Amino acid sequence: MTNDSSAAEFSSAVPKERRGLDPVDRRILELLQADARMPNNAIAAAVGIAPSTCHGRIRALQESGVVRGFHADVDPAATGRGLQAMIAIRLHAHARSNLATFKDYLAQLPGVESIFFVTGDRDFLIHVALSDSEALRDLVAHNISVHPEVAGTNTSVIFEYVSVRRPAG
Amino acid sequence: MTNDSSAAEFSSAVPKERRGLDPVDRRILELLQADARMPNNAIAAAVGIAPSTCHGRIRALQESGVVRGFHADVDPAATGRGLQAMIAIRLHAHARSNLATFKDYLAQLPGVESIFFVTGDRDFLIHVALSDSEALRDLVAHNISVHPEVAGTNTSVIFEYVSVRRPAG
DNA sequence: ACTGAAAATGTCATAGA
């Protein structure tokens, strides 16, 4: 299993946080991405290590920030927000100094699912999920367009949104 | 199994799938969105119902499709994909009949995190996470732009991506 | 819908490779 050469000494002494992830770690991550509620011992069996070792690895992955959290994927339509849109926002040139503040403002708006701060002809893209077109119009008209830093917006309705989950490999 | 109280009969006989969500259900959903690994009995205590009842509600929410799954949030940078981008894709007018096929093609490409099928001047927006700019260039040049159905692409690098989690309310 | 018991699971301490 382990070789007895002196080189092995060095490689195993390196802390895990500073190295790349093991194949085993990557496999654990894939399984947890597919199902965050998969039991620890089932994960251990799937990747071929002991449950306690697996538990320690998962804990290390969380504490090192590789795993940022575990979240339920809730259907927006089921909670009364069946209309999704992508709103592109362009800011005035002089307003680009305090982008963090504007980002926090966007995060507080109702229905905002995610925020992309991008290069190119637009500054922000925000993905929103709202009850209906009236709520979308209100959001853009009353909360975004009127903002003094906003130079312009461009709203696209989302017909379909797919979050791609990669299979184990 | 059957109770003899006529009043309780009516209120409990309504199937949960056809009604709107209870305030208790909504609270459970919020907690699970914040932390999918929160223990059932902790959720039950937080929302003020018995663990068995809470467990039944969570199972019903899953089976009715309100909860689509539980997923680990893994930092893309930690798995060697530190460069994120949003690629806008415009299709040829004649190619818009088989959008589902093209969507499946996109979903199979490496690094694709999510796909937005939108209205407006673009047809698709895809959020990708890749190792470096070379991988991004390869993806656009060799896998997207060359596709016969693609009329044009527009790539924006993502400086920051924030997934907004709404607090309990 | 609640309570309590049994089964399954998660967690931690200790020890070996």
Added chain:
DNA sequence: TCTATGACATTTTCAGT
């Protein structure tokens, strides 16, 4: 340092009420 085994605490699950 990584891994494995076993004891213990917690949680899930299912019975009855």
